[in-house]
Every structure is written in structure tokens, then in C-alpha cells.
Amino acid sequence: DGGITQSPKYLFRKEGQNVTLSCEQNLNHDAMYWYRQDPGQGLRLIYYSQIVNDFQKGDIAEGYSVSREKKESFPLTVTSAQKNPTAFYLCASSIGQGEAPQHFGDGTRLSIL
Amino acid sequence: GENVEQHPSTLSVQEGDSAVIKCTYSDSASNYFPWYKQELGKRPQLIIDIRSNVGEKKDQRIAVTLNKTAKHFSLHITETQPEDSAVYFCAARYGNKLVFGAGTILRVKS
Numbered sequence: 102d103g104g105i106t107q108s109p110k111y112l113f114r115k116e117g118q119n120v121t122l123s124c125e126q127n128l129n130h131d132a133m134y135w136y137r138q139d140p141g142q143g144l145r146l147i148y149y150s151q152i153v154n155d156f157q158k159g160d161i162a163e164g165y166s167v168s169r170e171k172k173e174s175f176p177l178t179v180t181s182a183q184k185n186p187t188a189f190y191l192c193a194s195s196i197g198q199g200e201a202p203q204h205f206g207d208g209t210r211l212s213i214l
Numbered sequence: 215g216e217n218v219e220q221h222p223s224t225l226s227v228q229e230g231d232s233a234v235i236k237c238t239y240s241d242s243a244s245n246y247f248p249w250y251k252q253e254l255g256k257r258p259q260l261i262i263d264i265r266s267n268v269g270e271k272k273d274q275r276i277a278v279t280l281n282k283t284a285k286h287f288s289l290h291i292t293e294t295q296p297e298d299s300a301v302y303f304c305a306a307r308y309g310n311k312l313v314f315g316a317g318t319i320l321r322v323k324s
Contacts, residue, residue, distance in 0.1 A: 134311075143220075143303055143314035144258070151310060159311065160216075191257065200246040200265060200307060205257040 104128040107192050107206035113214045114179065114186060122177045122209045124192035130204075131197060133175035137161060138189040138208075147190075150175055179211065187212050216241065216308045220315025227294050229324045237304035237315050238286040246307035247287045249278060252317075253300045261302075262289070294322045 108123045124133065132151050136144040146159030150169040164183025169175055175194075179186045190209045195201040217240045227233050239247075248263035264271045264278045264287065271278050275294075280287040287306075291298055299322045305312040 132310075136314075141316070143218075143316045145314075146311055149311060157310075202248060202260050202263060203312060204260070207257050 105192060105194055105204060105206035107190075107209050109209060110207065112209055112211045114211060115214050117181045119178055119180050120211070122179070122190055122192075122211070124175045124177065124206060125173055126175075126194045126206075127173060128194060128196075128204070129172070130194035131172070132195045132201070133169070134193040134195075134203060135159075135165075135167065135175070135177045136191045136193065138191060144191060147177065216313045218304060218306050218313050218315040220304050220318060222318060223316065224319045224321070226321045226323060229294060229296060229322055231294055233289075233291045233294055233298070233320055233322075235289045235302055235304070235318045235320075236286060237288070237306070238284075239306040239313075240285070241306070241308055242282075242285060244285075244306045244308060246312075247278070247280060248305050248312070249276075249289050250303045250305070250314075251300045252303065258303060291320075294320075296322050296324050298322050 105126045114120045134149040135147040145161050147165050148167040150156035166178045192206045193203040195203045219238045245266035250258035251261045252258040262278050264280050275292050277290045301317045303317050304315040
């Protein structure tokens with residue numbers, strides 16, 4: 102959906118470095134999500150936020166951090182504590198929680214140098 | 215626990231044939247079940263969804279059926295075309311989040 106923008110498309114991380122993935126939406130959605138996708142696996146939830154200034158851990162939050170200072174933005178930081186960060190990261194948003202459809206961005210592919 | 219099982223992991227069909235993908239979920243409180251299609255290197259796209267107060271939903275060549283008693287739901291694609299080739303993911307709502315199946319690679323041979 103054109104309303105969710107992820108950047109950059111490709112990102113490389115050095116050892117011991119923190120990197121931040123951007124996710125911006127102009128859909129006026131309240132809820133935003135971050136997923137990690139590994140080859141041959143489904144989407145696993147890292148963090149989600151239902152409202153500004155509030156967020157919850159998903160199933161694989163260790164080594165990641167997020168913030169939700171604005172409704173439109175939900176950046177994800179991959180910290181040096183995440184020992185296996187190579188993956189495809191997808192951001193999504195929905196108008197509400199639960200039953201509302203989630204719409205995805207184009208993703209960021211993170212690799213280790 | 216929160217779990218969604220999806221089968222098969224890969225599915226090859228001849229163009230024009232039907233394809234069926236099945237998912238099971240573990241929480242009887244789940245009430246929302248979307249299906250996503252993901253082409254290689256692209257974002258997942260919602261193709262159809264169903265809520266627990268409905269047993270079946272159709273949209274042109276795709277349909278989803280839900281059996282709440284057995285806790286499983288299925289995606290049906292009729293008259294498959296080469297452009298249907300992609301990875302398909304099912305998901306189930308658990309509380310305020312979706313849990314996804316591992317995906318099915320569908321190949322439509324022409």
C-alpha cells in the first residue's frame with residue numbers, strides 16, 4: 102500500500118552497531134506492527150503499538166527496541182544484542198486492533214557485513 | 215499456546231485446476247482470520263479475510279471457509295492462473311495481534 106513507507110530498502114550492519122529501520126504511514130491508523138520474516142518461515146511479531154506513546158513486546162522482542170512518539174511513525178532499532186539480525190523486516194498498520202486488516206510496507210532487508 | 219499450523223508447505227497445480235490450503239488454530243476465542251499473498255521480494259497483500267460469525271466468504275476465484283468447531287479454516291482458489299503463483303499465509307487473531315502460519319508456496323504450471 103502506498104500509505105506505508107519503509108526505508109531504507111536495503112541495510113547493512115557492522116558488528117556491534119545499532120541500526121534503525123524507518124516506518125511511516127499516512128493512513129491515520131492507530132495501530133502499527135513490526136514483523137521479522139526469515140526464509141521458509143512465516144511472519145513473527147517483534148513489537149506492536151496500539152496508540153501513541155505505548156507499545157508492547159511481541160514474540161521475538163529481544164535485541165530490538167521501538168518508539169512511538171508520533172502516530173505516523175514507528176521506528177525499529179536493531180541493537181547489537183540481536184546476534185542474528187539478517188532477515189526481511191516488515192512494518193504494518195491497521196485502523197484498529199484485532200479484527201482490522203493489517204496493511205504492509207515494502208520491507209527492509211537487513212544484512213550483516 | 216498461540217499457534218497456527220499451515221499445510222501444505224508447497225503445492226503445485228496445473229493451470230486451471232483448484233488449489234486448497236488449510237490452517238488450524240489453537241485458541242477457540244480467535245475470531246478473525248485473514249489470508250495474505252506474497253510475491254517474491256514484495257509485501258504481503260491481504261486477499262481475503264473471514265470473521266467467526268461467518269462460515270464462508272467468496273471473492274471471485276477465491277473463497278475461505280471456517281469450521282469453528284474443528285478450529286480450522288481453508289483457502290480455496292479455483293481456475294488457477296500462473297499469476298496466482300506466490301507464497302500464501304494464513305493468520306489468526308490472538309488478543310490484539312495476529313499469529314501467522316509458516317506459509318504455502320503455490321506453483322501454477324502452465
